[in-house]
Amino acid sequence: MISVALVGCGRISPCHCDAVASNKDDFRIAAVCDVDRDRAKALAGRLGCEWTDDMRRLDGRGIDLASVLTPSGLHPRHVCELAEKTDIPMILSEKPLALSTREAMEVYACVDRCGKRLVPVYQNRYNPIVMRLKELVDAGAFGRIHQFAVNVYWRRGADYYSIPWHGTKELDGGVLFTQASHFVDMIHHFLGPVRRWKGFNGTHRGLDIPDTVSLAMEFENGAVGTVNATVSVYGDDYMTELTLIGEKGTVRLDGINMNRIAFWNVEGVEKPDLDFTITHQYGLGHRKLYSFIAAGRWEMFPERDRLLSGIRVMESVGLGG
Numbered sequence: 001m002i003s004v005a006l007v008g009c010g011r012i013s014p015c016h017c018d019a020v021a022s023n024k025d026d027f028r029i030a031a032v033c034d035v036d037r038d039r040a041k042a043l044a045g046r047l048g049c050e051w052t053d054d055m056r057r058l059d060g061r062g063i064d065l066a067s068v069l070t071p072s073g074l075h076p077r078h079v080c081e082l083a084e085k086t087d088i089p090m091i092l093s094e095k096p097l098a099l100s101t102r103e104a105m106e107v108y109a110c111v112d113r114c115g116k117r118l119v120p121v122y123q124n125r126y127n128p129i130v131m132r133l134k135e136l137v138d139a140g141a142f143g144r145i146h147q148f149a150v151n152v153y154w155r156r157g158a159d160y161y162s163i164p165w166h167g168t169k170e171l172d173g174g175v176l177f178t179q180a181s182h183f184v185d186m187i188h189h190f191l192g193p194v195r196r197w198k199g200f201n202g203t204h205r206g207l208d209i210p211d212t213v214s215l216a217m218e219f220e221n222g223a224v225g226t227v228n229a230t231v232s233v234y235g236d237d238y239m240t241e242l243t244l245i246g247e248k249g250t251v252r253l254d255g256i257n258m259n260r261i262a263f264w265n266v267e268g269v270e271k272p273d274l275d276f277t278i279t280h281q282y283g284l285g286h287r288k289l290y291s292f293i294a295a296g297r298w299e300m301f302p303e304r305d306r307l308l309s310g311i312r313v314m315e316s317v318g319l320g321g
Contacts, residue, residue, distance in 0.1 A: 003063050005031040006029060007033045009069070016067050019289065026294035040052065049090075059085065059087055071297045073099050073170050080107060092203065095118070097307065110171055112139075125280075129259070146243045148226075149243040150186075150229075151240065152179055152229040154230065155231060155233045156179075169208040183229075183309045184313060185306070188306040191219040197317065201213045211232045213228070213230070238258070241262075257282070260275045
């Protein structure tokens with residue numbers, strides 16, 4: 001049984017509670033931690049576990065895995081503090097690992113130095129449709145990939161930005177880091193190393209960070225494409241879309257979070273019956289993620305070079321213009 005500590009009891013923590021519950025034969029939540037004592041106590045009460053407001057107090061408690069679920073800009077500090085000041089051997093970090101390439105590289109160096117294992121989260125890799133698409137790309141079913149298109153057209157309103165760290169340059173990082181980083185990772189996952197990129201961002205909501213980004217990318221395998229993302233759609237979320245075009249096939253995914261196959265035409269491959277229903281944009285990938293940890297399937301997690309490449313792209317476009 002793998003003992004888990006949740007470090008951060010905010011917006012994403014229910015997904016991790018659900019994932020642990022879905023893998024209850026392999027995991028248990030032993031403790032939660034949050035600087036907001038009332039929030040930590042409330043979650044601990046619901047889970048029936050210990051709580052603390054200082055992650056250093058997790059040392060010596062037999063914790064096997066600490067899941068860092070704090071505001072994005074605090075991930076590097078908290079991962080390193082857990083690596084250096086506790087005996088916890090595995091540290092999971094919600095996306096993004098960092099808001100700069102320098103910080104991300106420092107996190108890897110720290111974790112390596114301390115002899116710990118870092119588990120970066122990009123749970124949309126484990127969407128069943130995305131996993132099938134990855135298998136086909138790797139098997140050459142598409143032939144050479146020519147082009148891709150990603151569109152993330154969402155709405156984040158006043159209630160979202162009333163959370164103090166949301167919309168701040170120091171802790172949020174903008175639409176590319178906070179909402180669209182999954183798709184930057186996904187394109188790296190499918191296509192490998194990126195050769196060059198160019199992007200533009202817009203700040204239309206009076207925030208410290210861009211709410212709208214358009215990014216063009218060229219990969220070393222010759223594939224080219226775009227990532228467009230905004231949190232400023234009028235009304236409700238409009239669309240999430242991925243189109244992949246190869247010499248032997250075209251596929252388009254859409255839905256709340258790539259949970260529906262909108263178009264499928266791949267030579268010799270029937271459209272799979274993999275559509276599924278979700279009620280929120282996080283999807284159900286955290287469940288699969290925890291199962292891979294339990295099985296020691298470390299090859300299923302983002303490769304260091306591709307993760308760093310994604311952060312490099314997002315940093316230069318999402319914050320630097």
